[in-house]
Structures are given as C-alpha cells and as structure tokens.
Amino acid sequence: MISTNEKLVTALRSVLPEKQVTINQTVLEQHSKDESYHASSLPDIVVFPTTAEEVSNTIKIAEQNKVPVVPFGVGSSLEGHVIPYDQGITIDFSLMNKIIEVKESDFLVRVQPGVTRSQLNKELKKYGLFFTVDPGADATLGGMAATNASGTTSVKYGVMRDQVRDLEVVLADGTVIHTGNLAEKSSSGYHLNGLFVGSEGTLGCFTELTLRVYGIPEHIMAARATFPTVNDAVAAVVSILQAGIPIARVELVDEPSMKQVNVYSETAYKEQPTLFLEFHGNEAGLKQDVEFMNEIVADHHCEKIDFETDNAARTQLWEARHNLAYAYVHGNPGKKLMVTDVCLPISELAGAIEHAREALDSLSLTGGIVGHVGDGNFHALLMIDMNDSDELKKADDFNEKIVMYALERGGTCTGEHGVGVGKRKYQEKEHGDGLLVMEKIKQALDPDMLLNPNKIFKQKNRG
The missing domain is CATH 3.30.70.2190 (Alpha-Beta Plaits)
Incomplete structure (x- = not known):
C-alpha cells in the first residue's frame, strides 16, 4: 500500500522538479527548529520552490490533501514560528533569493523572500542606498516581514511594517495577490500590507516584497x-x-x-x-x-x-x-539561550528594566538585559539548562513577570520577535475581544487552518 506521504511526494514532484522536494532525514531535522529554546518537530516533507507559481502549486496540493504548510527562511526566529508542530510541508524559500529590481529614483527595491538583509545591503551600496531594518541576525526579508522585525535602527527609520510598500502573497487556496502598490501613500481600500506584515505565515506565503530604502548618510x-x-x-x-x-x-x-x-x-x-x-x-x-x-x-x-x-x-x-x-551562548556551554522581548511606552521603560533586573536576581538566573531603548523595547538574555526542570520553570516565571508588567502598563508581550508559540498564551490578555477579530480573519482567509497552524493563537479545529 502506498503511504500518504508517498502520494504527497508524488503529487509535489508533479509540479516541482524532483530535486526540489525532499524527505531526507537531515533536511527534515534542519527544518524542525529555529534559534529558540522551543522543542523541535519534524516536517513530513520540505520543498524548495523558485517561483510564485511553484509556491502556489505546492499550496494547492496541500489544500487538496488538507496538509499543513509552514514557510521557512533561515530559521533565525525566536518564538518557534517555523517549527512544524502539525508536521506537513515546510516551504523553504532559500532558492527564491533574487534581487529583482532596484528602483533607485523611487527609493524602492523588489526582492524575493529568500534574500537576506546583508545580501540586499551589499547590492544597494552600489547605488548609494541601504535598507534600514537591522534585527541583528542575517535574516531573510520574507521572514522579517512575517514577524514585523525591527532592531537597532527602528528609533529613526521605523520597523519592517513601515518599509513594506507591496507584497506578493500566495493565499491558502493558491491564489496570488498583491497587497499594495508603488505609491508613497494611498487611501484606497483596506490596508492589506499592515494585515499581512506580522502575520507569521498564518494568512499566506510571501513570494515577493517591494521595500523602501534610504540614501546612505553623508x-x-x-x-x-x-x-x-x-x-x-x-x-x-x-x-x-x-x-x-x-x-x-x-x-x-x-x-x-x-x-x-x-x-x-x-x-x-x-x-x-x-x-x-x-x-x-x-x-x-x-x-x-x-x-x-x-x-x-x-x-x-x-x-x-x-x-x-x-x-x-x-x-x-x-x-x-x-x-x-552568541557571547552568552559561548560563555555558558551546555545551556540554551532564551531571549525575552517586551515593549512599553518610553515613560515606563526604566521601571520595567529595574523590575526585570530584580526578578532575574531573585530567581538566580544567569542572564543580562539589553534593549533598543529608543523605542521602549528591551530583552533579557537567559541561559537555561534544558534538562533542569526547576530552571525551566524559573525562566518561564521570569518571562511571565516581565510580560505582565508590560501589559499592565500599556505595553506588548512582543516588540519585534513575534508571537509564534512562545507568546501565544498572552494574546487574549493583550488584545481582549480584538483576538476574536483576528480569529475571524484567519478563518476567512484559511478556512481549513492549514497555514502555519497554531501559531499566534490556538486553533479550535486543529490540534
């Protein structure tokens, strides 16, 4: 008898070249985790598309077979976004890494989602331009848009959402849409750019991004x-x-x-x-x-x-x-890095950092505090022994303390890392009935709940 996986592989290889569809164990393991401390989980299949059409065909097959789909950049996310806990198909965008067009007169660039930040800036330098969003990791631009990344320069230039002019997105039924245009501003229709940026692969897969760039300062x-x-x-x-x-x-x-x-x-x-x-x-x-x-x-x-x-x-x-x-990881061999991420109004920041430091000391956890303090965002870097249940609980308690402190003062549970699975439990507390609106949007765009399932919020009709 032919297994379900074999049937799926056969179907995928009918729309993608054979070498772009794999069930190799090593490749599956590479796509079972990110940079976070969250538990790994293997996908069933990994595909490596090169065009929007191949992504669309992959998603159509997934939809026909009711199989989950998880987009994957370089795996640098910090809240388990790309970990396929429901198995299924992981779409790796590493082969979609072309810089399509630099429109220097418009201060815009069109790229595929697998282009990395450093790759883009190397090319832009020829034109006297640079891309501002700097999360630290050399992440893909598709992944950065998916999590609404920011980083060190956001105090002056804004976050990822501020740089996205247009997205090409493949929806859950394989339809390909554009969310914006090339104009500096628009009052036409719903703001789809704002909806899809930060959606963490739960509403669609990005296959092209048009981004704002800037002149290199004198x-x-x-x-x-x-x-x-x-x-x-x-x-x-x-x-x-x-x-x-x-x-x-x-x-x-x-x-x-x-x-x-x-x-x-x-x-x-x-x-x-x-x-x-x-x-x-x-x-x-x-x-x-x-x-x-x-x-x-x-x-x-x-x-x-x-x-x-x-x-x-x-x-x-x-x-x-x-x-x-990496300095903390190198200095604490055998331990795993956990990075917290809250953001508050600037007026509340000093108190929040003082509270975090006191909590860190009281729980006797190894770690430090850093932050993009110009926009109220800070992180605690904790080194955890994953085999020590007491230490794991302390780390979880610490994270809960600083998140609740932020939420009670008008802040957010995540300033830039995104929700994934790690911050899912805080969504109702932060958004209230607004979370119900998000769930309705998800249901409307992905009725079978196949796109990166159980990320951002726990789905009611899947695991």
Whole structure:
C-alpha cells in the first residue's frame, strides 16, 4: 500500500522538479527548529520552490490533501514560528533569493523572500542606498516581514511594517495577490500590507516584497556612553529623544552583558551599564547634535563617552552588540539561550528594566538585559539548562513577570520577535475581544487552518 506521504511526494514532484522536494532525514531535522529554546518537530516533507507559481502549486496540493504548510527562511526566529508542530510541508524559500529590481529614483527595491538583509545591503551600496531594518541576525526579508522585525535602527527609520510598500502573497487556496502598490501613500481600500506584515505565515506565503530604502548618510558617528546605573542610562535616552536629537540607534547593554561582550569580542570596554549610540546626518549638523547630547548625558551622570567616526571602529562596536547573544551562548556551554522581548511606552521603560533586573536576581538566573531603548523595547538574555526542570520553570516565571508588567502598563508581550508559540498564551490578555477579530480573519482567509497552524493563537479545529 502506498503511504500518504508517498502520494504527497508524488503529487509535489508533479509540479516541482524532483530535486526540489525532499524527505531526507537531515533536511527534515534542519527544518524542525529555529534559534529558540522551543522543542523541535519534524516536517513530513520540505520543498524548495523558485517561483510564485511553484509556491502556489505546492499550496494547492496541500489544500487538496488538507496538509499543513509552514514557510521557512533561515530559521533565525525566536518564538518557534517555523517549527512544524502539525508536521506537513515546510516551504523553504532559500532558492527564491533574487534581487529583482532596484528602483533607485523611487527609493524602492523588489526582492524575493529568500534574500537576506546583508545580501540586499551589499547590492544597494552600489547605488548609494541601504535598507534600514537591522534585527541583528542575517535574516531573510520574507521572514522579517512575517514577524514585523525591527532592531537597532527602528528609533529613526521605523520597523519592517513601515518599509513594506507591496507584497506578493500566495493565499491558502493558491491564489496570488498583491497587497499594495508603488505609491508613497494611498487611501484606497483596506490596508492589506499592515494585515499581512506580522502575520507569521498564518494568512499566506510571501513570494515577493517591494521595500523602501534610504540614501546612505553623508556622515555617521557612533558613541559608547557609560553610566553608574541602568536607570541613569534610560533616563538619558528619554531626555535625548525629548530634545529632538535625530538619533539613529540607541542600545542599552547592562553590566553583566558588557562583561560577556569583553570576553567574547576581546574588547576592553568599561563593564558598567552602557549605551551604544549612532547618529546619521551631515557633519556640521551632527557636530551640533553631539554637543547638545553631551550636555544631556552629563546631566544623567554619564561617566565616560567615547566617539567613533572610523568605519572599522564603528563596525567593531556594533558587531560586539550584535554578537552578544552568541557571547552568552559561548560563555555558558551546555545551556540554551532564551531571549525575552517586551515593549512599553518610553515613560515606563526604566521601571520595567529595574523590575526585570530584580526578578532575574531573585530567581538566580544567569542572564543580562539589553534593549533598543529608543523605542521602549528591551530583552533579557537567559541561559537555561534544558534538562533542569526547576530552571525551566524559573525562566518561564521570569518571562511571565516581565510580560505582565508590560501589559499592565500599556505595553506588548512582543516588540519585534513575534508571537509564534512562545507568546501565544498572552494574546487574549493583550488584545481582549480584538483576538476574536483576528480569529475571524484567519478563518476567512484559511478556512481549513492549514497555514502555519497554531501559531499566534490556538486553533479550535486543529490540534
């Protein structure tokens, strides 16, 4: 008797080249996990499409056979988004990695979803342009749109949703639609870009993105400012923003994390609460901004501030920040990294970080606090022994504490990582009856609940 999987493989190979459909065990294992601490789960089949038509045909076969479909970029997500807990077909977009068109006069670029952030910026540099969203990981642009990623530059340029002008999306029945156009603004119809960006593959699969890009700044200056306390550092950021200084990046790294930075990146930075800052603009304007900023940080007990204009020194500074997660992993062999992610109004940020630090210390967990504090977003990096049930419970309790603190003060359970399965349990608390609207949208667009099932919210008619 022919198994269901064999029938599915045969059907898929009738619409895709044979080598683009695999049940190889190693490949299945590669697609059973992401960068998170969440348990892995194997898909039944992995396909590697190269066109929107192949994605559409794959989804049509899945719909005919009532088989779940999970989109996959590079697996850098942090809340289990790409883990196929209902098995089925994983669509890997790594072969859809073409930069289709750079429209430099419109400050737009058209790309396939498998293009990575660094790949795009390497190409854009030829035109004097760059793409701003910088989540740290070299994620695919399709994955970044799926989770509404942001990162270090969002304080100046906005998050992924702000950069998406149009998406080509394959829906649950295989229909291909466009969600926007090339115009700077529109008052026509529902805002489908806003609906699909951040939908985490639950409403459709992206096969092309049109994104906003920016001119490379004339002058870039980075700085590293140390403070006696985290509260002083956060208060300084609030004052900088209130003063209207056009800061491009501002990252907080607490004292334990600065120690990890020095060990891993072989730097000799002062091991105190530190702000990593960056300013974009023209040289004369930045000089005035920096002078004003110096006065502001001095009022908040800044002990030392070092400026970097040299490209190599700036790169080293930001690589040290971006590699912080790996620094914790490297410094705690045998443990798994858990990254929390909450976002609050700026006025509530200092209290939230202080609360998180106290909770971390009281539970005796190894970890540090970092954040894109210019937009109220911060993370705790925890190192967990996955075989220690007591430590796992402590980590879960810690995450619950900081999420509830954020929600009670008008914040969100996730500023940029997305919901996946890790933040699913907080959705009703955060959205109330708004969650029912989301469920109705899901039901309307994916009535069989096949697209990335049981992500964002628990589905009522599937597992």
